[in-house]
Amino acid sequence: MKDLGVGLIISSEKTMSENGSLTVKEAAAAEDSTVAAVESTKLMIPFQPYPNPTGLPEGQWTTGLYDCLDDRHNCLMTAFCPWVTLGQNAHVIDRGTISCFAAGAIYAALIYAGCNSMYGCTYRAKLRGYFSLPEAPLPDGIVHCICFFCALCQDYRELKNRGIDPSVSWEANVENWMDQKTTLIVPPTTEPGMER
Template sequence: MISHPTTCQSLMYNCNLSNSPPEVTLITLFNRNIEDSYLDLFVFSNFMDWILKSSYWSLLAFDSVMAAHSQTTTVVTTQLVSSGTWTTGICDCCSDMGTCCCALWCFPCMQCQTVSQFGWCFCMPLLDCCMVVSCCLRQKMREQYNIHGSCCDDFCTLCFCYPCAWCQMSREIKMRARSGTVVTQQITHS
């Protein structure tokens, strides 16, 4: 029977000289030695430990080489929207003609789009009996965007100028979505 250190060292030596992957070399050596009944579990486990350790260290070396040759550039762009007030007035329909035209020709479509952009279910405006959904949406928008006002103000605005209030809410969502923080990362390899 072959001694354990010698067999293990010869397996490692053969693996290093071979052009095939370690798994193929291991199978070849295993098949060659199993016929002679010289390969036992101890040698096999030591050889597998050596393969795993060498693979681990080569992966660490590859990661450190890639990290040394790449740079990450981060660009942060922030546009602030004044908080405390609505960004557009209740009668500023001309500031966003797309929303105004959508409200004029298909008001329920504009409502569903506005609610969907805010993150609610798009069919909520279809359930708007007695302006409950409209008041809740306006209140949640004021809370999220830190706009001053009260439930009474929201109800009066919706009661006297319902389409204009919805256009204002739609414009507000669009303005806040455009004015968020944009983070761009670029990875360059040298």
């Protein structure tokens, strides 16, 4: 049995229905759909809440909109190349379905077209939905219109503070979560009837 992170489990064992029986057709369909889902998604996890390894409460931002200097490296990157920050955020928020390069290129083109706020606020809305964050201090579209630099920095910090590193790929984050799960120390089991 292999766990791919946050909810998708691949099992090489046969599964059984509630009454304990499984037809050959049901087993083949279950196995085919699991394998097809994994092969077509390349570690893309169906919508499940993100893991919360930090234990931060849902429903509130971990930093303010104007706390850009909390992460100086990201602040400078966003000031000079905001498409890179949006690309990193989008790749992780969309769970690897869009590449960092593709999202960044779209955002760069939209900056020059003057309508980047529409694209940026969609990812902010998705991020808020994942962690039940309030639409504060203003609605997402207005925040991105007024100061998209601050909004992108806040989104990046939010992901990072919640244990999701946007500077690495989605796959690397999933592997990191899997490593954290496998490093748990499990005490050895004893055979029944063994006593000292």
